[in-house]
Amino acid sequence: MKTGKKIAVLALIFVAAAIIYFVWPLGRKEENKTGVVYTAMSEAELPVVYPTALGRELAPLFGHREELAVTAERDSLLVLPEDRRLPIRIQYGDEIKTLQYEIRTMDMTHLVERTTVTDWTEENGQINAVLPVQNLLEPETQYQLGIQAVLSDGTSAWYYARILETDNDHAAQMLALAEDFSQKTFHYDSAQELTTYMESTPSADNSSFGTVTLKNSFTQMTWGSLGVSRGETVFASLKELSGDLANIELEYYVTREADGGAGGMDGGETEVYGVTENFTLKWSSQRIYMMDYERTMNQLFSGSRELFSGKRILLGISDGDGLYAKKSESGRYTAFVTNRELWAYDREEGNSICIFAFGGWNTDDLRAGRDRHGVEILEVSDGGTVDFLVYGYMNRGGREGYTGVSFYRYEAESNTLTEQFFLPAAEPYSELRLDLARLAHKGQNGIFYMYMGGSVYGIDLNSHEYVVVASGLDEERFAVSSDGSRLAWQEDTGIYDSRMLHIMDLDTGDKTQIGDGKSDAYRILGFVGSDCVYGIGEYGDHIISNGRTMGLYLKSLDIIDQNMASAMHYEKSGKYIRDVAVDESRIHLELVSDRDGGFFGEAEEETLVCNAKVLPGKMDDIGWYASDVRGRVYFVQLGQDISASQKIRTISPKKTVREENNEIHTEAQASGVEEKFYAYGRGRLIGIYSSFADAADAAYDPMGFVTFGKHDLVWERASRPGSYFIRDLNTATRKLDRYRTEFTGTSRREGDALLLDASGSSLNVALFFVCRNQPVLLYTGEGSFLYLTGYDQTHVRIWDPSAAQSMTIPMEEARARFESLGSDYICCLPL
The missing domain is CATH 1.20.5 (Single alpha-helices involved in coiled-coils or other helix-helix interfaces)
Known part of the structure; x- marks a missing residue:
């Protein structure tokens, strides 16, 4: 009660x-009189679709205005029932005139089925329907389901999920375990059963409830002394299913009655927290194993007086993701982002301003609280003007159901919020977030610069005209200073064959070209502070290893400051730079004197220390203190105390302004970029990489997986068995032997196979392919190699073609030996 x-x-x-x-x-x-329309942000209108699978109603699907799923997330996977009849419930929103669905292959190139739904009923403002999926699907193969609801005004809303037909019920059993585990954390006595799954370690950080894993203490897992209560609604999603391995996510909110504790935050108001639990589970006939678990907890910010104390604005418990604060020059205005909402504090007027919020984890309309958008502060002025971005899926308002980038301006004097422009995106929020993390900068010249889909765009904030500054970019062809004010990129050529590079000051728009386009080759290496680091080598002087291009020998290294003056020139007589790593104010070099040694030649290491200026960071004005009850409590640091008698008035923009025709539609740019590796973990996209080794490294700790392109699974950590041996080596090596001499150093598709360059991977990563009956080739020198053909808990089995013999090596000895050889692996995988 x-x-x-x-x-x-x-x-x-x-x-x-x-x-x-x-x-x-x-x-x-x-x-x-200027034709500008003033209106408040409208409530969400698109219906929500609840699918039923795995024996229960799952988390809702939200409406998209774009067709063909180009902006759909890899969120929901639905296992079809045995009869393939998929029940759905449609709630909220406009009247639905017609309902149909289509099923496509995951790459969206082939339509498998399109059917109009006739088996549906309407009662109490909601629709219950059944999708009669035809017997056209390949078992154990994922497909893209798109449900189209035609609304009363003739427009359509699309709802996307992946579907899978399988003959086992392992996913249902794993979902039941996840729900049981979650429920027991709220009951101390029954939670004792959870110790079977926990891996508590003394080194785990038990200072925060913001992020909890199996390595944390039992007290952290069971909510300590918080005394939280969970709401009745728990949304469950099956994120992934691969054989006996599943990733499951639960979302809900908890409440806590404030108790007047330390820090000035507990002033009697009800605290509300959004909670997400992610489980990686592995089924076996004996038991279900919990391979990974993470719970995140983020407090909703209300803007109430109790949250303003001393020099702090208290944000509460948080996992720290997305927290951001930025002050105006005099410090009068402090803008901050928490839980994907933008707030500001005006110290002179005492106003707590909710500048932008779609809505929180409320129980009345869940559409407003969908967490597939982000907010980025660009500029805060002493006059109270705040420029910022809202990017991703738009939960409500005139852009509801679209995915893109909105540039907003808030003006405190008129208390007005203006949408300057909206740029539709051709990628989902998870990818857009990574792109804008690379570059989103408002220049002092009135141009906004952003990176999206392999191109850098410059958008004039007055005319809304745009230019493509550079295209065909990936992480190895361009770099941005940490404050976003400088951009450097190579010409759209081979990564090691660029005969010129460009450095641009994004505050002034000034661009400098380095190289004459005729002789040497140039490589962008990164930034130290705002100084650009690049290297110069002879054109075509590639680092070649067993026929593959692995890099470019550099003759020298240069650092150019903001004024395009030389800050450092490094060159060593008789030495070539084989590898470079830029790490904040340090540059790590790998030097060789003999270029004929290639990838396997002996090298010496050297580190250059740079006197780089430390640039402002997003977390500079975010701090935390330790609470006996709530653990780590985050706050925004202010420049001066708030008087205890100071009244704080919570306000929001009284008007939202949007000019007509403020959409910017960019022309599709030829990417010129090879297919990438997508790393996933704990139910979300971690990063997109050119190197498989980098992707696998990112996905390793969270028990994640890697795809080539967006859909082809090539590696997953948690599914590797304890031992495996390839029996028919001749058959298994046939394709790899056929294509081995054609490898150029870039992973690529070859018919129904993927030629995978896994160089730089760990032995643990490489052994995954062995358990998929794919031998892994390890180069041991120029023209020499071994095959990894099996393993168990203590040994690795290899085949030496030169000696025509098989042997086993102790695991630790193999790891050390293979690392000393450069961990240069290649493999040929079926797709």
Whole structure:
């Protein structure tokens, strides 16, 4: 009963907040003489689809306005029931005139089925329907399901999920375990059963409830002394299923009654937290193993007076992801992002300003709280102007259901929020987030620069015209200073064959070209502070290893400062730079004197220390303190104290402004970029890499997986058995022997196979391919190699073609030996 009252109070709080922030001005629509339309952000209107699978109703699918899933996330996987009839429930929103679905291959190139749904009923404002999926699917193969709902105004909303037909119920059993595990964490006595799965270690960080894993203490896992209560609604998603391996995610909110504790935060208001639990589980006939677990917890910020204390604005418990603060020059205005919402504090007026928020984890309309968008602060002025981006999936308002980038300007003097422009995106939020993390900068010249889909765009904030600054880029062809003010890139040629490079000051728009385009080759190496680092080598002087291009020998290294003056020139007589790693203010070099040694030649190491200026960071004004009850509590650091008698008034923009025709549609750019490796872990995209080794390294700790392109699974950590031996080596090596001499150093598709360059991978990563019956070739020198053909807990089995013999090596000895040889692996995988 007590929990029910808490939830009811919480619902009233959110309804009231929604009325204050957004609903109050609804219907108040004005138009001035310039044709600018003033209106409040409208409530969400698109219906929500709840699929039923694995014996329960799963997390909802949200409506997209774009067709063919180009912006759909890799979020939901639905296992079809035995009869392939998939039940769905449709709630909220506009009347639905017609309903149909289509099934395509994951690359969207082939339509498998398109069917109009006739088996549906409507009652109490919701629709119950069944999708009668035909018997056209290959078992154990994922497909893209798109559900189209035609609304009363003739427009369509699309809902996307992956579907899979399988004859086992392992996923249902693993989902049941995840739900049971989650529920027991709230009950101390029954939680004792969870110790079977825990791996508590003394080195684990038990200072924060923001992130909890199996390595944390039992106290952390069971919520310590927080005294939180979970709501009745728990959204469950099957993120991935590969054989007996599943990734499952649970989302819900918890509440806590504040108790007047230390730090000035607990002032009696109900605290609300969004919680996400992610499970990586492995089924076996004996038991289900928990391979990985992570729980994140983020407190909702209300803007109330109790959160302002001394020189702090208290944000509460958080996993730290997305926290960001930025001050105006005098410090009058402090803008900050928490839980994908933008707030600001005006110390002179005492205003707590909710500048932008789609909505929190409220119980009345979950559409507003979908977490597939981000907020990026660009500039905060002493006049109260805040320029910022909202990017990703748009939960509500005139852009609802679209994915893209909105550039907003808030002006405190008029308390008005203006959408300057909207740029539709051709990639989902998870990829857009990675792109904008590379570059999103407002120049002092009135141009906004951003990286998206392999190109850098410059957008004039007055005319809304855009230019393509550079295209065909990947992480090895360009670099950005840490403050985003300088950009350097190579010409759109081979990564080791660029005869010129460009350095651009994004505040002034000034661009400098280095190289004459005729002689030497240039390599962008990165930035130390705002100084650009690049190397010069002879054109065509590639590092060749067993027929593959592995790099470029550099004759010299240069550092250019903001004024395009030389800050350092490094060159060593008789030495060539074989490898470079730029790490903040240090540059690590690998030097050789004999270029004929190639990848396997002896090298010496040297480190250059640079006197680089430390540039401002997003977390500079974010701090935390330790609470006896709540652990780590985050706050925004202010420049001066807030008086105890100071009244704080919470406000939001009274008007939202959007000019007509402010959409910017860019022409598709030829990427010129090879297919990439996508690293996933704990239910989300971690990164996109040119190197398989980098992708596998990113996915390794979170028990994740790697795809080549967006859909072809090539590696997953948790599914490797304890031992495996390839029986028919001649058959297994046939394709690799055929294509080995054609390797150029870049992973590529060859018919139904992937020629995989796994150089730089660890032995643990490489052995995954062996357990898939794919031998791994390890180069031991120029023209010599071994095959990895098996392993168990203590040994690795190899085949030496030169000696025509098989042998076993102790695991640790093999690891040390193979690393000393450069861990130069290649493999040929079926796709």
